[in-house]
Amino acid sequence: MTDGNLSRGVGLAGMFGGILLSLLVGGGSGPALRAAQKDEAYPKPVFEDIRLIGASECKICHDESNPASREAYQNTQGFNFVRLKENQIWSLYDLHSLAFKNLTTSRTQEMTQGEVNKIAERMETNLRSLPSREKYTVAADQACLACHASTKRPLDVVPPSKWSSDSFVTRDGVGCEMCHGHGGGFREKHRQPVDVEGKVAAGQPIQVVPWRTWPPAVKKEWGLVNLRDPAVAATRCASCHVGNKEEGRFVTHEMFAAGHPPLPPLDLIAYTRELPRHWGLASEMPFLVNLAKTEPKKAFDLFHYRGDGDSLVVRRFAESTIGVLAASIALTHQLAEAAKKKDDGLDFAAFDCSSCHHDLKYPSDRQARGYDGPPGRPQFRLAPFALARLVVDHAAGMGMGDALKPLGGELDRIQKELATAFGNKTYGDPAAIVAAADGVKTWCDKAGAALQGVRYTEKDSLALLNKIVAAASREPLADPRSVPASQRSVADPELAQLYAWAAETLLLELAPKQSPPEPPAAIAQLRDNLKLDQKPTVVTRLRDEPFCCFEPKASPDESAPKLRSVDNRLHERMETFNSFNGEVFRNAFKKLPVRIGDLK
Amino acid sequence: VLFNDDSIRIAKLLGGGPAHENRLCLKCHAPAGVSDRDARADGVGCTACHGPSEKWIGEHYLPAWKAKSNRDKWNDGFIPMTNLVARISNCASCHVGSPDREVNHDLIAAGHPRLAFEYAAFHYQSDYRKHWEERTPQPAFEMRAWTVGQAASARAAVAVLQSRAATAQTNEAPWPEFAEYSCFACHQKIDERAPKAAKRLLGLPGWQAWYTATLNQAATGSHGMFATVDLPELKKLAELQAFMAQAHPKAKDTESKAAAALAELDAWLVQMQQAEDANPRSPTAKNDLDMLARALATGAPHQKEWDALAMHYLGSAAVYHAVGGAGSYPAWTDSLSAIRNELQFPRFPGRFNSPSRFDEAARNRVRGYFIHLQEAIFEGKNR
Numbered sequence: 001m002t003d004g005n006l007s008r009g010v011g012l013a014g015m016f017g018g019i020l021l022s023l024l025v026g027g028g029s030g031p032a033l034r035a036a037q038k039d040e041a042y043p044k045p046v047f048e049d050i051r052l053i054g055a056s057e058c059k060i061c062h063d064e065s066n067p068a069s070r071e072a073y074q075n076t077q078g079f080n081f082v083r084l085k086e087n088q089i090w091s092l093y094d095l096h097s098l099a100f101k102n103l104t105t106s107r108t109q110e111m112t113q114g115e116v117n118k119i120a121e122r123m124e125t126n127l128r129s130l131p132s133r134e135k136y137t138v139a140a141d142q143a144c145l146a147c148h149a150s151t152k153r154p155l156d157v158v159p160p161s162k163w164s165s166d167s168f169v170t171r172d173g174v175g176c177e178m179c180h181g182h183g184g185g186f187r188e189k190h191r192q193p194v195d196v197e198g199k200v201a202a203g204q205p206i207q208v209v210p211w212r213t214w215p216p217a218v219k220k221e222w223g224l225v226n227l228r229d230p231a232v233a234a235t236r237c238a239s240c241h242v243g244n245k246e247e248g249r250f251v252t253h254e255m256f257a258a259g260h261p262p263l264p265p266l267d268l269i270a271y272t273r274e275l276p277r278h279w280g281l282a283s284e285m286p287f288l289v290n291l292a293k294t295e296p297k298k299a300f301d302l303f304h305y306r307g308d309g310d311s312l313v314v315r316r317f318a319e320s321t322i323g324v325l326a327a328s329i330a331l332t333h334q335l336a337e338a339a340k341k342k343d344d345g346l347d348f349a350a351f352d353c354s355s356c357h358h359d360l361k362y363p364s365d366r367q368a369r370g371y372d373g374p375p376g377r378p379q380f381r382l383a384p385f386a387l388a389r390l391v392v393d394h395a396a397g398m399g400m401g402d403a404l405k406p407l408g409g410e411l412d413r414i415q416k417e418l419a420t421a422f423g424n425k426t427y428g429d430p431a432a433i434v435a436a437a438d439g440v441k442t443w444c445d446k447a448g449a450a451l452q453g454v455r456y457t458e459k460d461s462l463a464l465l466n467k468i469v470a471a472a473s474r475e476p477l478a479d480p481r482s483v484p485a486s487q488r489s490v491a492d493p494e495l496a497q498l499y500a501w502a503a504e505t506l507l508l509e510l511a512p513k514q515s516p517p518e519p520p521a522a523i524a525q526l527r528d529n530l531k532l533d534q535k536p537t538v539v540t541r542l543r544d545e546p547f548c549c550f551e552p553k554a555s556p557d558e559s560a561p562k563l564r565s566v567d568n569r570l571h572e573r574m575e576t577f578n579s580f581n582g583e584v585f586r587n588a589f590k591k592l593p594v595r596i597g598d599l600k
Numbered sequence: 601v602l603f604n605d606d607s608i609r610i611a612k613l614l615g616g617g618p619a620h621e622n623r624l625c626l627k628c629h630a631p632a633g634v635s636d637r638d639a640r641a642d643g644v645g646c647t648a649c650h651g652p653s654e655k656w657i658g659e660h661y662l663p664a665w666k667a668k669s670n671r672d673k674w675n676d677g678f679i680p681m682t683n684l685v686a687r688i689s690n691c692a693s694c695h696v697g698s699p700d701r702e703v704n705h706d707l708i709a710a711g712h713p714r715l716a717f718e719y720a721a722f723h724y725q726s727d728y729r730k731h732w733e734e735r736t737p738q739p740a741f742e743m744r745a746w747t748v749g750q751a752a753s754a755r756a757a758v759a760v761l762q763s764r765a766a767t768a769q770t771n772e773a774p775w776p777e778f779a780e781y782s783c784f785a786c787h788q789k790i791d792e793r794a795p796k797a798a799k800r801l802l803g804l805p806g807w808q809a810w811y812t813a814t815l816n817q818a819a820t821g822s823h824g825m826f827a828t829v830d831l832p833e834l835k836k837l838a839e840l841q842a843f844m845a846q847a848h849p850k851a852k853d854t855e856s857k858a859a860a861a862l863a864e865l866d867a868w869l870v871q872m873q874q875a876e877d878a879n880p881r882s883p884t885a886k887n888d889l890d891m892l893a894r895a896l897a898t899g900a901p902h903q904k905e906w907d908a909l910a911m912h913y914l915g916s917a918a919v920y921h922a923v924g925g926a927g928s929y930p931a932w933t934d935s936l937s938a939i940r941n942e943l944q945f946p947r948f949p950g951r952f953n954s955p956s957r958f959d960e961a962a963r964n965r966v967r968g969y970f971i972h973l974q975e976a977i978f979e980g981k982n983r
Contacts, residue, residue: 126796257803262790345848348803356786360953367613367711375613376709377774426774427848481615574791 042214043189045222050185052152055097055172057183059087061191065554075207076193080286082279088554089278090176093545096275099148099173102566103139112139112170118567122259140165143255146248147240150175154182154223160248179236185223186211212287213302228282228303230316231448234268234323241266242327243349245334253348261570262353262577264539265383265494266327268320269313270501273508274542276552283312306455313509314456314464317502318391319448325388326444329437332380336433345427352381354493354580365582369491370480372416377423382485383494385415387502389486390471392447394464395454403450407443412484414439419485458510465506465594472499472589476582493580496538500530503592504540522593529588536576537584543569601643602629606711613710627701628694649690651679670877682735682880684744685873688719688752695722696756696811699763705778713953714783716810718911719749720918739922740825740884743892746918747825748872750811750818754837755865757811761844762858768851775851776844782809782907787954794904794960806905807844812837813903813911817895819868824888826875832868836860884922893919893977900970906943906955909966913939916973935973942966 067073067084078084091097101114105121120138127136138144142163149168151158158167169175177183193207200206211219216226227233241263243250251260282288282305292299292307299305305312335350348356355378358366367375389411396404414436421432454460476489490496504523511520530538544564545552601607602620611619619625626634631648633640647653655676659665665673670680681687694701695717703715720742722728734741761780768775778786785805796802815834823831840861843849893916900912917936926933942962945952955962 122793122795126802129796130802253803254801255803256790257796259793347847353790357790358787359789359956360783360787361956362711362951362953364711367609371613371709374615374706374709376705376707376778424772424774426776426778429772479612571791571793574789578789578791 042218042221045185045189049187050154050157050182050223052150052169052175052177053183053187054150054169054177055087055091055175057187058176059091063087063091075205076191076209077205077287078191078209080205081209081212081288082285085554086278087176089276089552092554092556093552094275094278095543096174096178097172100139100145100170101173103144103148105138108137108139115565118565119259119261119570123255126258127254142167142248143250143252145170147174149173150178155247160246163248174240179225179227181220181223181225183223186219189222190224213291213298216302227279228305230268230304230319231323231326233316234266234320235327237268237271238266238324238327241271242324243331244327245331245338250331250335251349256349261574264542264573265381265498266324267317267498267501267505268324269317269505271542273505274545276545281312283307300452309455309457311456311458311461311509313505314461315451317505318395318456318464319451321384321387321391322444322448322451325384326441326448328381328384329440329444333434333437333441336428336430336437339428340430340434344430345425346430346433348378348427350380350428351378351422352383352492352494354577355379357578359578365476365489365491365580368476368480368582369489370477372419372485373423377426379419379422381494382492383498385411386471386486386495387498388444388447390467391464392451394460394467395451397463398454398460400453400455401450403453404447407447407450408486411440411443411447412486414443415485461506462510462594465503465510468499468502468506469589469592469594472496472503473586475586489582490585491582493538493577496580496585497540499589500526500538500540503589526588526592529591530584532579532581532584535579537579537581539573539576542573602626610707610710610712614706624707631694644694648694649679650681651690652677681732683873683876684748685752685869685876688745688749689755689869691719691722692717692752692756696753697760698756699759702760702764703779705774708779708783714779716907716910717749717753718746718914719753720746720921721914724921736881737883738924739889739919740882742918742922743821743825743884743889744876746915746922747818747822748869748876750815751822751865751869751872754808754811754815755862755869757808758837758840758858758861758865761808761840762855762862765851765855765858769855776807776849776854778805780808780844781805782905784906784954784958785809789956789959792960794963796904801845801847804845804847807841809905809907810911812841813905813908814896814899814915817892817899817915820895821888821892822868822872824891825884826872827882828875828878829868829871832864834861834864834868836864889919889923890977894974897970897974897977901967903967904963906958909939909963910943912970913943916970929976931976932973935969935976938969939966939973942969 061078062082062084063086064070064073064079064084065088067079073079073084098114101112102117103120104112104114104116105124106116107124109116124136124138127133127138130136142160142165145168146160146163149170150172151163152167152169190211191209192211193209195207196205216229216232219226225232225236227236238244239247240249243263251263256262282292282299282303288299288303288305289307291303292305296306299307304315306315332346332350335346338344339346371377372379389408392404392411393408395401396408417439418433418436421436422428424432456464472490474487474489477483477487480488490499503526507520507522507526511522527536527540530536530540602618602625607619607625611617611622611625614622616622616624619629620640623634626640628644630640630643630645632642632645639645656665656673656678659676660678670683670686673680674686679686679690681690692698696715697703703712708714723730723745724742736744757780761777764773764775764777764780767773782805815837819832819834822829836857840854840857843854843857896912896915896919900909900916903909903912913936916932917940920929920932920936923929942965943955943958945954946956
């Protein structure tokens with residue numbers, strides 16, 4: 001098989017995935033199906049082109065301060081489709097651009113041109129102390145580059161097993177294309193205009209770019225990742241931020257022990273809030289708003305956007321929780337499969353960090369919460385389960401949520417099965433984990449599809465916030481064994497983090513927008529209440545800058561706090577992780593106003 | 601104890617019925633009560649330590665009994681407590697564990713304290729009222745007690761490992777058992793910034809740091825203290841320890857390696873037992889004491905783990921107390937109490953069972969105090 005055939009194979013597989021989704025959602029005759037039938041109508045990319053082009057290429061167009069005023073964009077009015085100033089924010093603030101430089105140690109400073117990162121330095125020194133690793137170099141380790149640099153070719157073209165030292169480009173760190181897809185294929189096509197036929201009304205574009213309304217599956221064939229779909233976006237982020245062994249990305253426990261900071265639980269919305277977001281939400285882009293009005297079905301199928309009456313942010317939050325759970329369980333599955341083959345156990349990194357890394361203290365939040373099965377058996381990371389369970393539970397109570405009603409109880413059962421599989425053996429029972437993980441995957445597929453049927457109105461979004469607050473405030477039970485894990489009190493810093501972020505997301509969405517933008521008082525209050533002795537007990541910030549509530553300027557803001565060293569920032573974050581306190585956490589949420597009247 | 605709040609909570613979390621009726625609990629908390637309900641109220645009764653009394657109860661106050669050898673008494677079920685090897689081995693069967701008695705990680709996670717046995721410290725702990733008088737004078741008694749305690753505890757730990765390895769091959773029991781690893785290897789805060797020990801793989805806990813930390817010092821010490829004891833090499837134990845340091849030690853291989861280590865430890869213990877029987881009250885030479893103290897104080901600064909540092913402290917403290925404490929070795933007092941303060945678990949808020957604030961700075965301070973102690977020992981500033 002030539003490379004060209006391989007590429008088509010992948011593209012078609014993606015397309016069938018699209019059909020399946022559309023069948024589940026739309027009942028069988030959606031545009032995706034019609035698009036597939038008309039497949040021949042879409043041109044095919046040149047396989048060899050699908051490679052990295054680099055941020056410097058993207059910024060030729062995506063670096064405009066005021067694109068609407070530039071003649072070059074008038075014919076197609078591209079600024080109504082995407083912002084075109086993306087790179088200005090990305091290059092100024094986005095930490096992905098520093099991903100490679102952060103691998104700098106005193107031994108590689110010349111190569112990376114970065115400042116020494118004390119964390120990388122510690123890792124390198126610790127790993128060099130091991131036998132036959134005397135020359136170990138973080139910045140040259142493919143296991144590090146997998147997430148700290150860009151790959152020249154997509155992973156389905158050159159998989160990790162074929163990587164060499166020549167497979168990476170380090171200049172942009174984790175550049176545009178690591179999220180959006182390798183640009184070589186669609187570079188030309190995604191901006192190629194055709195003239196609008198017939199007479200054009202005043203103020204309307206005289207040219208259109210057909211690419212814009214191509215189905216996501218076709219765009220994917222050309223290399224573009226449909227990040228407007230929350231499940232796709234969550235999977236993409238999770239590849240590094242959770243891990244994906246098949247994609248060569250997995251922080252082993254040895255790497256953690258050597259000094260790699262823990263990966264915080266993934267929350268798509270909280271993470272992108274603090275990137276900060278460089279893209280326009282569909283609701284901010286006139287082209288998409290208009291499409292949602294004129295062709296709502298098409299707008300949802302292509303851009304996952306419904307317009308008014310279905311909050312884009314809340315939907316994105318809800319669907320991504322399922323995407324994150326699916327990605328987490330996919331990693332667990334990969335690790336268990338590998339362990340099964342070797343008649344071995346799972347790496348400690350497959351387990352929940354705080355299962356082991358906690359003080360041995362009485363009274364104990366963990367004992368008060370209770371356990372699935374015997375205490376003393378480290379478990380998988382519970383946090384994504386709890387959040388997905390809550391989202392599905394909430395949606396089941398909404399109009400059109402009937403398909404979701406049995407899913408809550410179903411997840412409880414599979415979760416218990418997974419807990420037994422993890423607990424039966426010290427390093428997990430690989431065969432049983434594989435079986436349970438299959439169940440979770442099927443569950444995620446069902447839940448993800450069913451969530452698309454509901455509408456996140458303001459009332460429903462508020463109900464979701466209420467549900468999060470209620471779950472976070474839950475007191476320990478006298479007999480925790482009598483209820484499933486999802487109904488117990490919170491004793492896990494990661495889950496606490498996810499609940500706090502989720503509450504912030506909904507508070508931001510529900511609180512009235514102010515000008516100039518101000519963080520809603522409830523968020524400040526929550527963060528304050530989460531402090532003990534003036535110090536936070538739950539991680540709610542990933543960085544110092546106040547990006548959480550409003551977008552930063554596209555020009556450097558001299559008054560903004562300077563980016564502190566990675567080492568300092570992470571040290572603080574880990575201290576916070578270590579200081580979780582169940583009682584403080586519950587009380588902080590109990591004091592939160594959740595009636596909409598209190599927010600306005 | 602099986603009726604107090606902790607036991608109720610532990611039993612609830614384990615879900616196996618009340619503690620005072622649970623065999624797992626009774627085996628140590630009321631050994632005679634496992635099969636005899638009426639004996640449960642006695643808790644750990646006389647026979648738990650002195651041995652089942654059927655054969656010797658009518659005889660043991662007669663002159664003929666006293667003339668019997670320890671071996672003969674042993675054959676009657678009596679545990680000759682005057683022989684420290686017999687005594688401490690028996691203590692260890694609960695306080696470390698035995699194939700039939702264990703505190704596993706489930707039990708610890710439910711709230712049972714970890715088992716961290718060191719005979720000399722247990723013997724002298726202030727809330728234990730002894731009903732007997734020790735016949736061996738100090739410093740010999742405590743030095744022997746510490747030394748024999750090291751060997752007997754390690755032996756018990758290996759025997760537990762061997763039995764768990766055997767069970768794990770047929771059962772779904774967790775393997776390896778977390779309770780055998782240093783608690784604080786895992787139960788540490790994330791963001792440990794100190795350079796890692798190159799002794800073992802990164803990110804894996806070490807097996808029985810507690811019972812192996814000062815075993816070499818005890819081995820060397822025993823050779824000096826008991827004239828007839830050969831210097832044990834403990835090679836098999838070192839092999840076992842290295843084997844257990846890997847991520848997924850296979851149960852079958854562990855079982856055979858444990859058997860080899862057990863034979864090695866038994867040979868050592870038998871020699872000490874014979875020496876104890878032959879000459880229970882021989883004095884300990886000052887030179888032997890100094891050697892042991894030096895070995896402990898010079899070994900400690902190389903240690904990274906709380907468990908190992910605590911064991912070095914307990915050994916040093918045993919020497920110090922054996923010779924008469926502050927009255928005899930005043931120059932040691934400050935260093936030892938400073939070390940103890942650093943190693944202590946925080947007391948507030950709540951009850952801690954981990955050295956929550958024991959970070960790299962505290963570790964360095966402890967190392968510093970051990971260096972002070974070394975200086976005091978080397979300069980002979982004992983008195």
